[in-house]
Amino acid sequence: MDKDRHIIHMDQDAFFVSVEVKKNSKLIGKPVIIGGSSDRGVVASCSYEARKFGIHSAMPARTAKMLCPDAIFLKGNMDEYSKASQEITEIISQRVPLFEKASIDEHYIDMTGMDRFFGCMKFASELRQTVIKEMGLPISFGLSANKTVAKVCTNECKPNGELEIPFPEVRSFLNPLPVNKIPGIGNATYRKLSEMGVRKIETLAEIPQELMFKILGDHGLNLWQKANGIDISPVIPYRERKSIGTQTTFESDSMDINKMKAILTGMVTNLTFDLRSQQKLTACITVTIRYSNFETVTQQARIPYTALDSFLIGKAHDLFKKLYSKRMLLRLIGVKLSHLVSGFEQIGLYHTSEEEYDLYQAMDKVRQHYGVESVVKACIVAPPAKDEKNKTIKYNPRKKSEEERKKSRIRTFINSGASSVNKPTDS
Numbered sequence: 001m002d003k004d005r006h007i008i009h010m011d012q013d014a015f016f017v018s019v020e021v022k023k024n025s026k027l028i029g030k031p032v033i034i035g036g037s038s039d040r041g042v043v044a045s046c047s048y049e050a051r052k053f054g055i056h057s058a059m060p061a062r063t064a065k066m067l068c069p070d071a072i073f074l075k076g077n078m079d080e081y082s083k084a085s086q087e088i089t090e091i092i093s094q095r096v097p098l099f100e101k102a103s104i105d106e107h108y109i110d111m112t113g114m115d116r117f118f119g120c121m122k123f124a125s126e127l128r129q130t131v132i133k134e135m136g137l138p139i140s141f142g143l144s145a146n147k148t149v150a151k152v153c154t155n156e157c158k159p160n161g162e163l164e165i166p167f168p169e170v171r172s173f174l175n176p177l178p179v180n181k182i183p184g185i186g187n188a189t190y191r192k193l194s195e196m197g198v199r200k201i202e203t204l205a206e207i208p209q210e211l212m213f214k215i216l217g218d219h220g221l222n223l224w225q226k227a228n229g230i231d232i233s234p235v236i237p238y239r240e241r242k243s244i245g246t247q248t249t250f251e252s253d254s255m256d257i258n259k260m261k262a263i264l265t266g267m268v269t270n271l272t273f274d275l276r277s278q279q280k281l282t283a284c285i286t287v288t289i290r291y292s293n294f295e296t297v298t299q300q301a302r303i304p305y306t307a308l309d310s311f312l313i314g315k316a317h318d319l320f321k322k323l324y325s326k327r328m329l330l331r332l333i334g335v336k337l338s339h340l341v342s343g344f345e346q347i348g349l350y351h352t353s354e355e356e357y358d359l360y361q362a363m364d365k366v367r368q369h370y371g372v373e374s375v376v377k378a379c380i381v382a383p384p385a386k387d388e389k390n391k392t393i394k395y396n397p398r399k400k401s402e403e404e405r406k407k408s409r410i411r412t413f414i415n416s417g418a419s420s421v422n423k424p425t426d427s
């Protein structure tokens with residue numbers, strides 16, 4: 001039961017900006033924007049001073065520039081942010097037995113049962129001070145009976161805040177807040193609720209459960225529970241590091257390096273699409289190969305948090321190059337992405353342009369509708385078919401029968417050269 005639980009949600013304040021401010025004190029109190037430059041790119045993070053101008057994450061940098069012409073734009077350094085993130089996790093892991101790393105700068109801590117030995121508020125407050133002292137970075141926390149309410153607490157007291165809402169006060173705390181303060185309410189749901197005249201959490205909480213289910217399905221039911229301060233989701237221990245992976249066993253063993261690289265590219269593309277769909281980032285990539293004699297070797301690399309094809313494909317190719325040392329046939333190749341955390345806007349950091357960011361979003365949309373292989377990189381498409389005179393057969397859909405048309409659909413090496421591509425799995 002929620003009444004017996006004590007959950008802390010800790011969240012760094014304007015994390016990326018704070019890391020920059022720590023390096024350069026001239027940025028203190030200024031509207032700072034990370035990601036892109038003033039006319040290109042997407043806002044990955046912005047200071048509280050910039051937020052006063054209506055600037056927020058994932059906004060085109062050009063719009064941000066219009067809203068605040070004096071804003072300072074920084075390209076950002078994901079390596080540094082990832083390192084700081086790992087250090088913060090380290091500090092927390094040394095002091096609590098059960099915590100979840102929810103994103104690059106957020107942690108949930110389950111204090112249930114420990115409240116008899118420590119005052120939870122005092123403990124959380126001291127932990128916050130430790131992070132501030134050791135990292136030199138601002139952080140806020142909320143403490144309540146479950147993850148949702150703890151997160152709402154944090155958001156209400158940010159920046160540089162601490163807020164505890166004990167179980168009996170949860171409803172009265174949530175009631176007057178706008179509905180979009182409930183974590184997980186996207187723009188579309190918010191619009192729908194607004195159209196229904198639902199503005200405050202209290203109104204949402206009083207709608208009959210069945211009606212919410214009728215209007216928004218399971219998501220509606222979930223929102224109704226959250227509006228009523230109910231959330232049974234557990235704090236998932238960090239040691240259960242989630243990963244997604246895929247591997248391919250070839251129909252016949254191969255030594256074709258270009259084909260291997262193309263397969264890797266295809267596999268990484270599928271996995272990163274999956275990552276982005278789940279709004280996750282990875283900090284570790286592993287490549288595995290198995291020679292025809294069943295000898296299996298693996299290489300791993302820690303990387304800054306990302307969900308980008310281009311970066312991960314490069315890494316996968318590097319690891320493969322290091323791994324494939326024997327001139328021997330291969331029978332299997334695999335890729336795994338692990339150390340997953342939630343995050344999305346952050347992918348904007350690696351982009352040089354808003355166009356590229358938009359391109360990823362557009363490609364993902366097509367894939368969501370027509371399947372993951374509806375958009376593939378040209379380098380993994382099999383070379384065009386040749387006729388007996390070695391001339392390229394031109395594809396003319398109008399001339400072909402239905403059967404031929406099916407056959408001549410774009411084939412990837414994954415389809416033509418491999419017996420199976422396992423679906424990515426959570427492990």
Ligand SMILES: [Mg+2]
Pocket residue numbers: 011012013014015105106
């Ligand atoms: Mg944060």
